[in-house]
Amino acid sequence: MTFIIENSLVLFCITFGVMQLTSLIMKRQEANFCTNDGTVRAFSIFDLEFAANAKEIVNLITGIFNLPPAKQHTSVKALKSQLYIDFLFMPAAYGSIFLLCIKTSDKLTTHAGKTVFLILAWVQVLAWLCDIIENIYLLTKISPKPKGSGPFAFALYQLNEWFKWGISLTGAVCGISAMLYFWLIGSYSKDSLLYLIIIIAEILVIGIAGKMLSKKAKQ
Amino acid sequence: MRSLLIINQNNMPKNLEITDFTNHPAVKKCMDDLKKQFPGTPGKELIVSDVLDGHGNQYVNLVQKGGGVLGIALVGYTYILEEMGIRFLRLAGTSAGAINTALMTVIGDDKTVPKSREILKDICALNFFDLVDGNAAAKWLIRTFITHKNFSRQAKNLVSIIFGLLAFFVVTDIVFLGLQHTYPILSIATKLCFIITGFYLLLLAALAFYISTLVKRLKESGFGINPGDFFYDWIKKRLCENHVVTVADLNKKASATPDLHLRIPHPHGTRDLKGDVTFITSELVSQNKIEFPKMCNLFRTDINLLQPAGFIRASMSIPIFFESYYINDIPCEDDQIKKAWCDTFGEDNPPSKARFVDGGILSNFPISIFYNKDVVTPRLPSFGINLDDSTPESKTNDAAQWSLFSYIGRMFNTIRFYYDKDFFIKNQVFKKGVGTIPLAKYNWLNFFLTDKDKIDMFVLGAQAAAGFLEKFKWEDFKADRKVMHEQLEAKETAK
Numbered sequence: 077m078t079f080i081i082e083n084s085l086v087l088f089c090i091t092f093g094v095m096q097l098t099s100l101i102m103k104r105q106e107a108n109f110c111t112n113d114g115t116v117r118a119f120s121i122f123d124l125e126f127a128a129n130a131k132e133i134v135n136l137i138t139g140i141f142n143l144p145p146a147k148q149h150t151s152v153k154a155l156k157s158q159l160y161i162d163f164l165f166m167p168a169a170y171g172s173i174f175l176l177c178i179k180t181s182d183k184l185t186t187h188a189g190k191t192v193f194l195i196l197a198w199v200q201v202l203a204w205l206c207d208i209i210e211n212i213y214l215l216t217k218i219s220p221k222p223k224g225s226g227p228f229a230f231a232l233y234q235l236n237e238w239f240k241w242g243i244s245l246t247g248a249v250c251g252i253s254a255m256l257y258f259w260l261i262g263s264y265s266k267d268s269l270l271y272l273i274i275i276i277a278e279i280l281v282i283g284i285a286g287k288m289l290s291k292k293a294k295q
Numbered sequence: 296m297r298s299l300l301i302i303n304q305n306n307m308p309k310n311l312e313i314t315d316f317t318n319h320p321a322v323k324k325c326m327d328d329l330k331k332q333f334p335g336t337p338g339k340e341l342i343v344s345d346v347l348d349g350h351g352n353q354y355v356n357l358v359q360k361g362g363g364v365l366g367i368a369l370v371g372y373t374y375i376l377e378e379m380g381i382r383f384l385r386l387a388g389t390s391a392g393a394i395n396t397a398l399m400t401v402i403g404d405d406k407t408v409p410k411s412r413e414i415l416k417d418i419c420a421l422n423f424f425d426l427v428d429g430n431a432a433a434k435w436l437i438r439t440f441i442t443h444k445n446f447s448r449q450a451k452n453l454v455s456i457i458f459g460l461l462a463f464f465v466v467t468d469i470v471f472l473g474l475q476h477t478y479p480i481l482s483i484a485t486k487l488c489f490i491i492t493g494f495y496l497l498l499l500a501a502l503a504f505y506i507s508t509l510v511k512r513l514k515e516s517g518f519g520i521n522p523g524d525f526f527y528d529w530i531k532k533r534l535c536e537n538h539v540v541t542v543a544d545l546n547k548k549a550s551a552t553p554d555l556h557l558r559i560p561h562p563h564g565t566r567d568l569k570g571d572v573t574f575i576t577s578e579l580v581s582q583n584k585i586e587f588p589k590m591c592n593l594f595r596t597d598i599n600l601l602q603p604a605g606f607i608r609a610s611m612s613i614p615i616f617f618e619s620y621y622i623n624d625i626p627c628e629d630d631q632i633k634k635a636w637c638d639t640f641g642e643d644n645p646p647s648k649a650r651f652v653d654g655g656i657l658s659n660f661p662i663s664i665f666y667n668k669d670v671v672t673p674r675l676p677s678f679g680i681n682l683d684d685s686t687p688e689s690k691t692n693d694a695a696q697w698s699l700f701s702y703i704g705r706m707f708n709t710i711r712f713y714y715d716k717d718f719f720i721k722n723q724v725f726k727k728g729v730g731t732i733p734l735a736k737y738n739w740l741n742f743f744l745t746d747k748d749k750i751d752m753f754v755l756g757a758q759a760a761a762g763f764l765e766k767f768k769w770e771d772f773k774a775d776r777k778v779m780h781e782q783l784e785a786k787e788t789a790k
Contacts, residue, residue: 115695260469262476269477 094172095168108154176251359392361601362682363739371756395611519618531604575654609651730763
């Protein structure tokens, strides 16, 4: 079975660029994440995604509302808007992995290889769904007195995280490794070099922009 | 004045004379101010003790704090005390304090003679950098770490550059390897990139190998970067020059006491006033604080088999910086040794080997050495010289923002300082005998002091001593000590 997307490289450049840009925006927002769970400290979205237990999420979010009003408002706004921007990040990120895996599937000659990468591509939809569930779960928790999840619900949340990260990372790593292999054996067209340059340029531009913005924020 | 040839860190010969220290305007001002305040006329004498010798010198006990190279400031302090006619009956010290204590004990034939000038001569003739006697890489690392304030950041940047370059070479290899299929001419660049990457990896491998041998050597040397042999030889030579070869010689010198008399009568008279010396060190096998030479009997039945220089070497064995000092082959089955350990520490199984590190990890300021709870009214005070290198920021730093290094350092300092701090909290009167030398702008491990640094530290010591003497009131000290004794007695009676 072959699944062909016209202009997949163009689409990939677009989704990859959107992913980079939304990632930069979310990173800037994360700089304002602050909580006071015993001591005033910064935290990251990973503290919420990989919390050891449900109480940790509750304490973290309660801690945000323990901050002085101005800082509390900034932190809550930053967290909520990051979760909303994440809804834009998702199609870009999972779309990029999807396109990468589809392209790889297209280039492979063996049936088994094609099938594996087709599955890896389409299973990104499941990862996207897991990410949506995660965001909704966290958004419902953002309140001055968040309700902690029971053990079963929290276990499901953790399983959701494992699926999301497992599926997306597997797709990304396998896709990138395959593309690297094709590059090294010279199995690419001369025309596709332009898209490679575009992708590298996107990485450099967003990277430099990110560094400049953090420097400015520190000052 | 004898001129002393000093080689500074740039290997340029320089002349440093004792008068550079003692004739410094600030030091002379200290002496002038003290002489003005205490001209010696009746009612205007400096009185710090009731114990005097035939020359009118007053005797105190002295404790000197540890503090690495900050020990030069101790000499400035004792210089002023001696110039004001103060002499020292009992001496104790840790680490750098032990070095000064040792020299004050052995130099000269009796306690009536001032020692600080001779000590100044010895210490300033010493190129401190020679104490850093590890291998070249260790010397370079220590020098760079101490003299560059942002060394940690620079080290992190260097590591980032090394790995960044590696990543760059690997990426260029991959890029050219892929491109050469489309542009065959690039195969030359591909080969060149791979060769450069190969050489770079070889360099990294050599560096990794060198670092691993250094780490292995560090492990084999008991995790001490510098052997400390230079210091040991230096202090041994100083002791020998002053006729101290055995522990018996050391004890003899320390206990040699001139004819003393009391300013005012005291029930105990002067019969039990005898000099001694104590060096504090930490023993890691039995996990005890050891006081040398008093506790020599724990390690040898014949104490003269031990080296007095080893006591000071043991006291100044800064962990990691210097190798530990060992006493091997302790006759732990000998009844005499067993009895000594049992009587001293209540331990039935003496170790066969002892490993000593800096006394400062247990008691960096051992003022409690001279505390006697049975004393109602003291005949002489215990003076202490405190080296304070803390910065104002260290007390106001946001505790939640400490780095891992700061956090561990704070924990360590809280534990190691508390033994002495607890004594001061419970016996506040002893604080009145302590003078503090502010040394915030100096690093205690900076063995690369310039001559100016040495002079400045000496001056700070002298100024601290002058300030202390201006404020010290012997009669108040005695009265407070008496009150303290009465309070203790009342507490014990209430129990």
